[in-house]
Amino acid sequence: MRLTTMTDYAIRLLMYVGQHPERLCTISEVAHAYEISEAHLMKITHQLGMSGWLETVRGKGGGMRLAAAPADINLGGVVRSVEPDFFIVDCLASDTVCLLTGNCQLTGIISGALHSFLQYLDRYTLADLLAPATESTAQIWPVTFGKRPSVSAC
Protein backbone atom coordinates (compact mmCIF):
# COMPACT_ATOMS: atom_id res chain seq x y z
CA MET A 1 0.00 0.00 0.00
CA ARG A 2 1.50 3.29 -1.08
CA LEU A 3 0.72 6.92 -1.56
CA THR A 4 1.47 8.10 -5.10
CA THR A 5 4.91 9.49 -5.89
CA MET A 6 3.17 12.84 -6.38
CA THR A 7 2.11 12.99 -2.72
CA ASP A 8 5.37 11.54 -1.48
CA TYR A 9 7.38 14.24 -3.26
CA ALA A 10 4.87 16.95 -2.31
CA ILE A 11 5.54 16.26 1.38
CA ARG A 12 9.29 16.25 0.82
CA LEU A 13 9.14 19.42 -1.25
CA LEU A 14 7.32 21.19 1.59
CA MET A 15 9.90 19.86 4.03
CA TYR A 16 12.76 21.13 1.90
CA VAL A 17 11.22 24.58 1.52
CA GLY A 18 10.36 24.60 5.23
CA GLN A 19 14.00 23.92 6.03
CA HIS A 20 14.99 27.14 4.22
CA PRO A 21 12.60 29.78 5.55
CA GLU A 22 15.09 32.59 5.07
CA ARG A 23 15.02 32.53 1.24
CA LEU A 24 13.16 31.45 -1.89
CA CYS A 25 13.89 27.91 -3.08
CA THR A 26 14.05 26.96 -6.75
CA ILE A 27 12.70 23.90 -8.51
CA SER A 28 16.16 23.30 -9.86
CA GLU A 29 17.77 23.01 -6.42
CA VAL A 30 15.01 20.75 -5.05
CA ALA A 31 15.24 18.52 -8.13
CA HIS A 32 18.98 18.30 -7.58
CA ALA A 33 18.61 17.61 -3.84
CA TYR A 34 16.10 14.76 -4.34
CA GLU A 35 17.44 13.55 -7.68
CA ILE A 36 14.06 13.81 -9.39
CA SER A 37 13.00 15.52 -12.61
CA GLU A 38 12.21 19.23 -12.72
CA ALA A 39 9.16 18.51 -14.88
CA HIS A 40 7.71 16.31 -12.14
CA LEU A 41 8.46 18.91 -9.49
CA MET A 42 6.85 21.67 -11.55
CA LYS A 43 3.56 19.76 -11.55
CA ILE A 44 3.81 19.21 -7.81
CA THR A 45 4.69 22.84 -7.14
CA HIS A 46 1.73 23.94 -9.23
CA GLN A 47 -0.60 21.62 -7.29
CA LEU A 48 0.72 22.79 -3.92
CA GLY A 49 0.30 26.39 -5.04
CA MET A 50 -3.30 25.75 -6.13
CA SER A 51 -4.00 24.14 -2.77
CA GLY A 52 -2.61 27.11 -0.87
CA TRP A 53 0.46 25.46 0.66
CA LEU A 54 3.12 27.18 -1.46
CA GLU A 55 3.65 30.66 -2.89
CA THR A 56 5.73 31.19 -6.00
CA VAL A 57 7.55 34.31 -7.14
CA ARG A 58 8.21 34.53 -10.87
CA GLY A 59 11.12 36.03 -12.73
CA LYS A 60 14.85 36.30 -12.12
CA GLY A 61 15.63 35.64 -8.47
CA GLY A 62 12.19 34.03 -8.08
CA GLY A 63 11.32 30.74 -6.46
CA MET A 64 8.95 29.33 -3.90
CA ARG A 65 8.24 29.67 -0.19
CA LEU A 66 5.65 28.31 2.19
CA ALA A 67 2.30 30.10 1.99
CA ALA A 68 1.75 29.62 5.72
CA ALA A 69 3.73 28.88 8.85
CA PRO A 70 4.79 25.21 9.10
CA ALA A 71 2.51 24.81 12.14
CA ASP A 72 -0.45 25.81 9.93
CA ILE A 73 0.28 23.30 7.15
CA ASN A 74 -1.65 20.21 8.19
CA LEU A 75 -0.27 16.89 7.01
CA GLY A 76 -3.69 15.29 6.50
CA GLY A 77 -4.77 18.33 4.52
CA VAL A 78 -1.72 18.14 2.28
CA VAL A 79 -2.27 14.44 1.57
CA ARG A 80 -5.98 14.96 0.81
CA SER A 81 -5.20 17.84 -1.56
CA VAL A 82 -2.47 16.11 -3.55
CA GLU A 83 -3.33 12.40 -3.63
CA PRO A 84 -5.36 11.77 -6.80
CA ASP A 85 -7.77 9.32 -5.18
CA PHE A 86 -8.33 7.07 -2.19
CA PHE A 87 -9.75 4.04 -3.98
CA ILE A 88 -8.05 1.62 -1.58
CA VAL A 89 -9.94 -1.19 -3.29
CA ASP A 90 -11.42 -1.10 -6.80
CA CYS A 91 -15.02 -1.05 -5.68
CA LEU A 92 -14.53 2.39 -4.09
CA ALA A 93 -14.14 3.83 -7.60
CA SER A 94 -17.37 5.33 -8.92
CA ASP A 95 -17.17 3.56 -12.28
CA THR A 96 -16.97 0.09 -10.77
CA VAL A 97 -19.88 -2.32 -10.86
CA CYS A 98 -19.82 -4.91 -8.11
CA LEU A 99 -19.86 -8.45 -9.44
CA LEU A 100 -20.65 -10.10 -6.12
CA THR A 101 -24.18 -11.17 -5.43
CA GLY A 102 -25.86 -9.36 -2.58
CA ASN A 103 -24.64 -6.48 -0.46
CA CYS A 104 -21.29 -6.53 1.29
CA GLN A 105 -19.68 -4.26 3.81
CA LEU A 106 -16.25 -3.97 2.18
CA THR A 107 -16.51 -0.34 1.10
CA GLY A 108 -17.79 0.77 4.49
CA ILE A 109 -15.04 -1.02 6.41
CA ILE A 110 -12.24 0.09 4.07
CA SER A 111 -13.53 3.67 4.20
CA GLY A 112 -13.45 3.51 7.98
CA ALA A 113 -9.82 2.33 7.91
CA LEU A 114 -8.91 5.13 5.49
CA HIS A 115 -10.64 7.61 7.78
CA SER A 116 -8.47 6.38 10.67
CA PHE A 117 -5.34 6.81 8.51
CA LEU A 118 -6.17 10.40 7.57
CA GLN A 119 -7.38 11.33 11.04
CA TYR A 120 -3.99 10.25 12.38
CA LEU A 121 -2.23 12.52 9.87
CA ASP A 122 -4.57 15.37 10.84
CA ARG A 123 -2.86 15.46 14.21
CA TYR A 124 0.42 16.62 12.64
CA THR A 125 1.72 19.61 10.72
CA LEU A 126 4.80 20.41 8.68
CA ALA A 127 6.30 21.82 11.89
CA ASP A 128 6.15 18.32 13.41
CA LEU A 129 7.91 16.85 10.36
CA LEU A 130 10.70 19.37 10.66
CA ALA A 131 11.18 18.93 14.41
CA PRO A 132 14.02 16.72 15.66
CA ALA A 133 12.89 13.11 16.03
CA THR A 134 11.62 12.22 19.48
CA GLU A 135 11.24 8.88 21.22
CA SER A 136 7.47 8.94 20.70
CA THR A 137 7.51 9.13 16.90
CA ALA A 138 10.88 7.59 16.09
CA GLN A 139 9.93 4.27 17.68
CA ILE A 140 6.29 4.08 16.66
CA TRP A 141 6.88 1.33 14.06
CA PRO A 142 4.70 -1.53 15.27
CA VAL A 143 6.15 -5.01 15.54
CA THR A 144 3.21 -6.40 13.56
CA PHE A 145 4.71 -4.93 10.37
CA GLY A 146 7.81 -7.05 10.78
CA LYS A 147 11.32 -5.67 10.81
CA ARG A 148 11.54 -1.91 10.75
CA PRO A 149 13.38 -0.58 7.70
CA SER A 150 16.92 0.40 8.57
CA VAL A 151 16.50 4.06 7.70
CA SER A 152 17.65 6.33 10.49
CA ALA A 153 17.36 9.79 8.98
CA CYS A 154 13.99 10.32 7.23
Place this chain on the structure above:
Amino acid sequence: MRLTTMTDYAIRLLMYVGQHPERLCTISEVAHAYEISEAHLMKITHQLGMSGWLETVRGKGGGMRLAAAPADINLGGVVRSVEPDFFIVDCLASDTVCLLTGNCQLTGIISGALHSFLQYLDRYTLADLLAPATESTAQIWPVTFGKRPSVSAC
Protein backbone atom coordinates in the same frame (compact mmCIF):
# COMPACT_ATOMS: atom_id res chain seq x y z
CA MET B 1 -3.65 5.56 -2.15
CA ARG B 2 -4.45 1.97 -3.00
CA LEU B 3 -3.89 -1.57 -1.90
CA THR B 4 -2.40 -3.73 -4.66
CA THR B 5 -4.73 -5.59 -7.01
CA MET B 6 -3.40 -8.76 -5.38
CA THR B 7 -4.85 -7.82 -1.99
CA ASP B 8 -8.03 -6.41 -3.49
CA TYR B 9 -8.73 -9.66 -5.33
CA ALA B 10 -7.64 -11.77 -2.35
CA ILE B 11 -10.37 -10.18 -0.23
CA ARG B 12 -12.95 -10.68 -2.96
CA LEU B 13 -11.86 -14.24 -3.55
CA LEU B 14 -12.37 -15.01 0.14
CA MET B 15 -15.78 -13.33 -0.02
CA TYR B 16 -16.80 -15.40 -3.03
CA VAL B 17 -15.70 -18.65 -1.43
CA GLY B 18 -17.33 -17.58 1.83
CA GLN B 19 -20.60 -17.07 -0.01
CA HIS B 20 -20.56 -20.72 -1.11
CA PRO B 21 -19.79 -22.67 2.06
CA GLU B 22 -21.71 -25.74 0.89
CA ARG B 23 -19.28 -26.71 -1.89
CA LEU B 24 -15.78 -26.34 -3.31
CA CYS B 25 -15.25 -23.32 -5.59
CA THR B 26 -13.00 -23.42 -8.65
CA ILE B 27 -10.55 -20.83 -9.91
CA SER B 28 -12.35 -20.94 -13.24
CA GLU B 29 -15.71 -19.88 -11.78
CA VAL B 30 -14.19 -17.10 -9.64
CA ALA B 31 -12.23 -15.81 -12.66
CA HIS B 32 -15.48 -15.80 -14.64
CA ALA B 33 -17.44 -14.10 -11.83
CA TYR B 34 -14.90 -11.28 -11.40
CA GLU B 35 -13.75 -11.14 -15.03
CA ILE B 36 -10.08 -11.52 -14.11
CA SER B 37 -7.43 -13.92 -15.35
CA GLU B 38 -7.11 -17.44 -13.97
CA ALA B 39 -3.33 -17.03 -13.84
CA HIS B 40 -3.69 -14.06 -11.51
CA LEU B 41 -6.17 -15.91 -9.34
CA MET B 42 -3.91 -18.96 -9.13
CA LYS B 43 -1.17 -16.81 -7.59
CA ILE B 44 -3.62 -15.31 -5.12
CA THR B 45 -5.07 -18.69 -4.22
CA HIS B 46 -1.58 -20.03 -3.61
CA GLN B 47 -0.74 -17.07 -1.35
CA LEU B 48 -3.98 -17.40 0.61
CA GLY B 49 -3.30 -21.12 1.00
CA MET B 50 0.22 -20.46 2.27
CA SER B 51 -1.15 -17.94 4.75
CA GLY B 52 -3.70 -20.42 6.08
CA TRP B 53 -6.87 -18.71 4.86
CA LEU B 54 -7.80 -21.18 2.10
CA GLU B 55 -7.66 -24.97 1.64
CA THR B 56 -7.42 -26.49 -1.79
CA VAL B 57 -8.44 -29.97 -2.95
CA ARG B 58 -6.66 -31.25 -6.04
CA GLY B 59 -7.94 -33.46 -8.84
CA LYS B 60 -11.23 -33.87 -10.63
CA GLY B 61 -14.03 -32.32 -8.61
CA GLY B 62 -11.44 -30.39 -6.61
CA GLY B 63 -11.42 -26.73 -5.72
CA MET B 64 -11.04 -24.47 -2.73
CA ARG B 65 -12.81 -23.71 0.51
CA LEU B 66 -12.15 -21.52 3.52
CA ALA B 67 -9.59 -22.99 5.92
CA ALA B 68 -11.44 -21.46 8.90
CA ALA B 69 -14.84 -20.11 9.78
CA PRO B 70 -15.46 -16.61 8.32
CA ALA B 71 -15.52 -15.20 11.86
CA ASP B 72 -11.96 -16.47 12.34
CA ILE B 73 -10.54 -14.88 9.17
CA ASN B 74 -9.39 -11.46 10.32
CA LEU B 75 -9.41 -8.72 7.69
CA GLY B 76 -6.28 -7.00 9.01
CA GLY B 77 -4.51 -10.35 9.05
CA VAL B 78 -5.46 -11.06 5.45
CA VAL B 79 -4.24 -7.65 4.28
CA ARG B 80 -0.94 -8.00 6.18
CA SER B 81 -0.35 -11.47 4.72
CA VAL B 82 -1.07 -10.60 1.07
CA GLU B 83 0.00 -6.98 0.57
CA PRO B 84 3.61 -7.04 -0.67
CA ASP B 85 4.72 -4.02 1.35
CA PHE B 86 3.51 -1.01 3.30
CA PHE B 87 6.03 1.54 2.05
CA ILE B 88 3.45 4.34 2.11
CA VAL B 89 6.24 6.77 1.28
CA ASP B 90 9.56 5.89 -0.37
CA CYS B 91 11.65 6.50 2.71
CA LEU B 92 9.97 3.57 4.51
CA ALA B 93 11.71 1.21 2.07
CA SER B 94 14.89 -0.24 3.51
CA ASP B 95 16.99 0.51 0.43
CA THR B 96 16.23 4.22 0.49
CA VAL B 97 18.78 6.79 1.57
CA CYS B 98 17.28 10.03 2.86
CA LEU B 99 18.49 13.07 0.96
CA LEU B 100 17.19 15.60 3.46
CA THR B 101 19.61 17.14 5.88
CA GLY B 102 18.97 16.31 9.51
CA ASN B 103 16.42 14.00 11.06
CA CYS B 104 12.74 14.21 10.24
CA GLN B 105 9.70 12.57 11.71
CA LEU B 106 8.02 11.53 8.47
CA THR B 107 8.53 7.78 8.82
CA GLY B 108 7.32 7.74 12.41
CA ILE B 109 4.16 9.71 11.63
CA ILE B 110 3.34 7.75 8.47
CA SER B 111 3.91 4.49 10.33
CA GLY B 112 1.50 5.65 13.01
CA ALA B 113 -1.15 6.40 10.39
CA LEU B 114 -0.62 2.97 8.81
CA HIS B 115 -0.94 1.38 12.23
CA SER B 116 -4.31 3.13 12.66
CA PHE B 117 -5.42 1.83 9.25
CA LEU B 118 -4.54 -1.77 10.03
CA GLN B 119 -5.86 -1.62 13.59
CA TYR B 120 -9.21 -0.57 12.18
CA LEU B 121 -9.24 -3.58 9.84
CA ASP B 122 -8.29 -5.81 12.77
CA ARG B 123 -11.74 -5.17 14.23
CA TYR B 124 -13.41 -7.01 11.35
CA THR B 125 -13.52 -10.51 9.92
CA LEU B 126 -14.74 -12.13 6.72
CA ALA B 127 -18.04 -12.77 8.54
CA ASP B 128 -18.53 -8.98 8.80
CA LEU B 129 -17.86 -8.56 5.08
CA LEU B 130 -20.46 -11.16 4.22
CA ALA B 131 -23.09 -9.78 6.58
CA PRO B 132 -25.87 -7.60 5.14
CA ALA B 133 -24.87 -3.92 5.15
CA THR B 134 -25.96 -2.02 8.24
CA GLU B 135 -26.42 1.68 8.88
CA SER B 136 -23.16 1.84 10.84
CA THR B 137 -20.86 0.63 8.06
CA ALA B 138 -22.86 1.59 4.94
CA GLN B 139 -22.77 5.29 5.83
CA ILE B 140 -19.29 5.54 7.26
CA TRP B 141 -17.87 7.44 4.23
CA PRO B 142 -16.62 10.72 5.70
CA VAL B 143 -17.59 13.98 4.02
CA THR B 144 -13.94 15.07 3.98
CA PHE B 145 -13.27 12.61 1.13
CA GLY B 146 -15.74 14.45 -1.10
CA LYS B 147 -18.61 12.78 -2.88
CA ARG B 148 -19.09 9.15 -2.03
CA PRO B 149 -18.75 6.83 -5.01
CA SER B 150 -22.13 5.78 -6.34
CA VAL B 151 -21.63 2.08 -5.67
CA SER B 152 -24.56 0.57 -3.87
CA ALA B 153 -23.73 -3.12 -3.84
CA CYS B 154 -20.15 -3.95 -2.85
